[in-house]
Amino acid sequence: MGWIAACLVLVLVVVAALSFGQYGVSLPEAFRVVTARLTGSESGLPSIVDTVVWNVRLPRVLCGLLVGAALAVSGAVYQGLFRNPLVSPDILGVSAGSSLGAICGIFFSLPVFAVQGLSFAGGLAAVALVYGIGNAARGRDPMLMLVLAGIAIGALLGACISLLKVLADPYNQLPAITFWLLGSLASVTRGDLISILPVMVVGLIPMVLLRWRMNLMTLDDEEARALGVETAKIRLVLIVAATLMTSAAVSVSGIVGWIGLLVPHLARALVGPDFTRLLPASLLLGAGYLVLMDTLARNAASIEIPLGILTAAVGAPFFLWLLVKSARGWA
Known part of the structure; x- marks a missing residue:
């Protein structure tokens, strides 16, 4: 019953997201537009209603579902791998690398698809560099080496981002950079959805196939190996999968924090x-949470609130409440 309730809540959130906005659309109208488009018939509604629902809100909602699910699932994987509840998907520098890639694209006035491509490539390159440094260090605790390398590379990439912000045109480029760093789904299109969906699926498949072994990865490496788990190979596969999903998500939404940590x-x-x-629960909750936050971002004020601000404002107090509740033994 719990899973059925979660799916129903997710459906309600999606329907509300399609209906609420600066241009009001009733729930029956939104349903008629989607049904008519899927069946190839006419909705009988004004063309502006059809355009708002099908061309503007539906791609945004679907991208929100993918991005939220990807960040939440990646956060669950990273927290399990690193055996640390405070770990989020950007622990290995993927967010910093994606940010630097996107900012380079904005700085050189490249088209949108090039900015997104550089963002995706930057996230992968950052994690590859961190993983290479962590392997070269070969300390007694490989996870600690990865964390330390991630902190160092993240700081270095952050310095590069700050330098580009100083050098950027303060009237055109800097506002675009700042807006991207705050996170938003305002500019997503159906093409963005098509481009990230295959990457998300490729990243999710290893997580599903290795879900049983993931439970053993939360143990110490020696204990996991004693139970027949090849920790090094599985860790690499899961890190690559989580990085693919996170990089794809960040490339279209910018930096949206707290989802990978809180959900x-x-x-x-x-x-x-x-x-x-935990994997399907994180996927459903992450998808619904981001779509809900995006709906609030569009409707809470006369101008759209960046997602990063809203997720932090809502997520931080809720996370503190979870910590207090857990400490008192209620959860």
């Missing part, structure tokens, strides 16, 4: 730490 905690409180249940 896995909420999912864990609802279904427990077993990854076979």
